[in-house]
Amino acid sequence: MRIGLLGTGPWADMAHAPALGGHDGLDFAGVWGRRPGAAKELAERHGTRAYDDVDTLLADVDAVAVALPPGVQAELAVRAARAGCHLLLDKPLAPTVAQGRAVVDAVRAAGVSSVVFFTARFQPETEAWIGEQAAREGWFTARAQWLGSVFGGDDSPFARSPWRREKGALWDVGPHALSVLLPVLGDARRVTAAAPGPGDTVHLVLDHSGGASSTLTLSLTAPPAAAGATVELRGREGVALLPEAAQGPVPALRRAADALLGAAAGGRPSACDAAFGLRVTEILAEAEALLTDAR
CATH class of the missing domain: 3.30.360.10 (Dihydrodipicolinate Reductase; domain 2)
Structure with missing residues (x-):
């Protein structure tokens, strides 16, 4: 599976890039980031290509891993699903219920697979x-x-x-x-x-x-x-x-990638798919509203 990475921050650098580059079932095809210089540096360290245009990357890969703030992730996840890409997402899925539901709807409409990386669930x-x-x-x-x-x-x-x-x-x-x-x-x-x-x-x-x-x-x-x-x-x-x-985030992310590969090959959807990520978002939003009232 050809997979691209969206994001160039600390989490992309310390977890995603090593996990994707070291996975035998993945071809780490490229990196896109909101800072082109950082994307170039990260891509060079892992022997892959930096993309200046996100849509070009989406057209070149089968899947994307996302290491971006939740609001940006939700927007690009919808875009990637519509381009036919399977999704390896980070938690939280989105900062609002509406954005999270848009991701789930796009995944279902496109028939792609999704995994949200809740670190503990993949240890x-x-x-x-x-x-x-x-x-x-x-x-x-x-x-x-x-x-x-x-x-x-x-x-x-x-x-x-x-x-x-x-x-x-x-x-x-x-x-x-x-x-x-x-x-x-x-x-x-x-x-x-x-x-x-x-x-x-x-x-x-x-x-x-x-x-x-x-x-x-x-x-x-x-x-x-x-x-x-x-x-x-x-x-x-x-x-x-x-x-x-006993393991850190890199082995856990590789196990999350295993789950995505299995689901994309026609296996059972991951228990940590976008729908589960949406349910978590709904609970967080309910708690946030209560906290706003309490303050």
């Missing part, structure tokens, strides 16, 4: 744990903490990201927490509470279709020593804790 330990917990019944409650230090004093390249500054932890790490909780506890029937905390920290309470409730604490402003992700489930069979992942 072997997490994937196995989710499958095991989803097969058990009687979960009563869950607690998820996804605490980053992007704005908490850590020297992170993502601290300069305008969309993260605007949307905060809810939209950046919230998708990770939801991607773990939803397949185990069922869809979130509603966000029953949302409250702001220090910095961009938010606290959410969800009511799930399986009968359980969950609480989420999300932050990008945690002190570096306090950063980390934990998920705890409690129910009839006791307590289950999310295991730590």
Whole structure:
């Protein structure tokens, strides 16, 4: 499968480009970015071509991977789907429900496959744990903490990201927490509470279709020593804790590419396709509205 990369920022550089270039089932055909000079540099480092025009790249490939801000991603994902390209997207799918729905509609109309890269869902330990917990019944409650230090004093390249500054932890790490909780506890029937905390920290309470409730604490402003992700489930069979992942984002992205290749070859759609990405966007938008009222 010939695949192109849209985006040239830190995530494209440290994760997407190495994953695409090192995947045996992909031909990393080129890079397009909003900064032509950065696209040229990234392409040269990975032995591929820089494109000045995005539509030319879309015409030359079978699929695209997107490493761009959510609003830009949503716009270009619709364009790419209409050009017949399969989509390897990043979370969140889009910053609004309308934009997310436009991506899903374009994917369905074009008959292309899609995968949204929720990092935890493509790590072997997490994937196995989710499958095991989803097969058990009687979960009563869950607690998820996804605490980053992007704005908490850590020297992170993502601290300069305008969309993260605007949307905060809810939209950046919230998708990770939801991607773990939803397949185990069922869809979130509603966000029953949302409250702001220090910095961009938010606290959410969800009511799930399986009968359980969950609480989420999300932050990008945690002190570096306090950063980390934990998920705890409690129910009839006791307590289950999310295991730590041994692999970084590059192997996980290659597994996401495997899922896209399988779906594009006529296999089962990925559980993390654009439709799932839209559902996550809907939940985030509901929480955002509650937070706006709370402030």
